Amino acid sequence: MKFKEQKKETVILNPMQNMEQNSILSEIRMDPLTGRTARICHFMKLHWEKPDINELVAGTEATCPFCPDKVLKVTPCFPEDIVPEGRMTSGDMILFPNIAPYDSVGAVASMGSRHYVPMTEFTRGHIQQAFQLAMEFFRRIEEIKHPEGVYHLINWNYMPVAGSSLVHPHLQVFSTSSAPNLMREELVAAQKYMQASGSNYWDDLVEQETVQRERFLGRIGRSTWLSTYAPIGIAGDILAVVDDVRCTLELTDRDLSDISEGLVRAMAAYDRMGIYSFNMSFFTGAPSDDFARVHLIFSPRTYFNQALGAPDINALRHLYNETLCMEFPEKINTMLKPDFSNH
Numbered sequence: 001m002k003f004k005e006q007k008k009e010t011v012i013l014n015p016m017q018n019m020e021q022n023s024i025l026s027e028i029r030m031d032p033l034t035g036r037t038a039r040i041c042h043f044m045k046l047h048w049e050k051p052d053i054n055e056l057v058a059g060t061e062a063t064c065p066f067c068p069d070k071v072l073k074v075t076p077c078f079p080e081d082i083v084p085e086g087r088m089t090s091g092d093m094i095l096f097p098n099i100a101p102y103d104s105v106g107a108v109a110s111m112g113s114r115h116y117v118p119m120t121e122f123t124r125g126h127i128q129q130a131f132q133l134a135m136e137f138f139r140r141i142e143e144i145k146h147p148e149g150v151y152h153l154i155n156w157n158y159m160p161v162a163g164s165s166l167v168h169p170h171l172q173v174f175s176t177s178s179a180p181n182l183m184r185e186e187l188v189a190a191q192k193y194m195q196a197s198g199s200n201y202w203d204d205l206v207e208q209e210t211v212q213r214e215r216f217l218g219r220i221g222r223s224t225w226l227s228t229y230a231p232i233g234i235a236g237d238i239l240a241v242v243d244d245v246r247c248t249l250e251l252t253d254r255d256l257s258d259i260s261e262g263l264v265r266a267m268a269a270y271d272r273m274g275i276y277s278f279n280m281s282f283f284t285g286a287p288s289d290d291f292a293r294v295h296l297i298f299s300p301r302t303y304f305n306q307a308l309g310a311p312d313i314n315a316l317r318h319l320y321n322e323t324l325c326m327e328f329p330e331k332i333n334t335m336l337k338p339d340f341s342n343h
């Protein structure tokens with residue numbers, strides 16, 4: 001496994017310093033599995049001023065379809081062959097079909113009756129309960145041997161900055177036979193890696209990063225938490241890899257609890273930087289993919305310019321699918337580490 005990078009230097013004449021010659025450094029990194037490139041550039045202090053979130057949220061509950069007075073009236077039900085009772089519930093959490101599906105088996109799981117949950121108020125138990133409800137849905141899909149029951153995926157877009165159209169916390173829960181782009185690239189590359197080396201890429205990554213330490217965050221149960229070498233997000237990404245687990249349905253309740261705990265810690269760490277939004281996705285293999293390991297990526301989301309509403313995705317990312325991160329992941333790791341080691 002190779003962590004490759006290419007260092008770059010830009011020379012400018014700086015008008016603020018009598019046109020003195022300044023040198024600006026940047027770096028292009030290659031993801032050790034897929035070769036995907038990520039730029040480390042635009043260095044800035046990773047600190048954002050949070051807006052008045054209460055003001056942002058105020059009034060949105062009036063039209064929110066997931067609030068308790070509306071959720072059972074406006075959300076759809078599954079046909080009898082998928083979920084005979086129509087919707088699935090766990091306490092005040094409700095799982096129902098996604099009215100804007102991107103595959104034939106798509107659900108949304110509202111994470112309870114509370115309309116707005118600040119990022120630092122999610123608990124291990126709260127997230128675990130939502131994940132377990134999603135898992136229950138996936139088991140139904142398995143039981144009926146649905147053809148889409150190959151990859152079972154959970155996505156979380158928390159708050160509008162991360163693309164959520166609603167404030168009310170909810171998960172996107174879907175099963176598909178068509179792996180999304182990056183997951184498919186990873187699966188193909190991990191299979192090649194195993195054919196070439198005889199070992200599992202993810203096991204090797206965990207072993208190497210645990211020894212090397214500069215991107216290691218901590219272990220929770222059998223999940224290992226790392227900063228990614230070539231991040232997708234502008235403030236870095238957190239990767240969690242679960243030992244021995246090839247596909248989503250092999251995750252135990254204990255694993256779900258440990259993953260939830262890691263997410264709580266990630267949220268606390270990024271909250272201190274003024275970030276209040278994130279994307280989280282599960283990546284999984286199919287049941288017999290020995291080269292796969294279930295992992296998830298937590299990627300904080302924010303603005304390039306908050307006052308103007310300029311998002312952290314521009315042409316470079318949107319059209320070239322080239323990512324940039326505004327600090328070295330190893331430096332970001334030192335900012336996150338206290339949350340993962342003081343437990």
Ligand SMILES: [Zn+2]
Pocket residue numbers: 061064065066067068114115116168
């Ligand atoms: Zn609501």
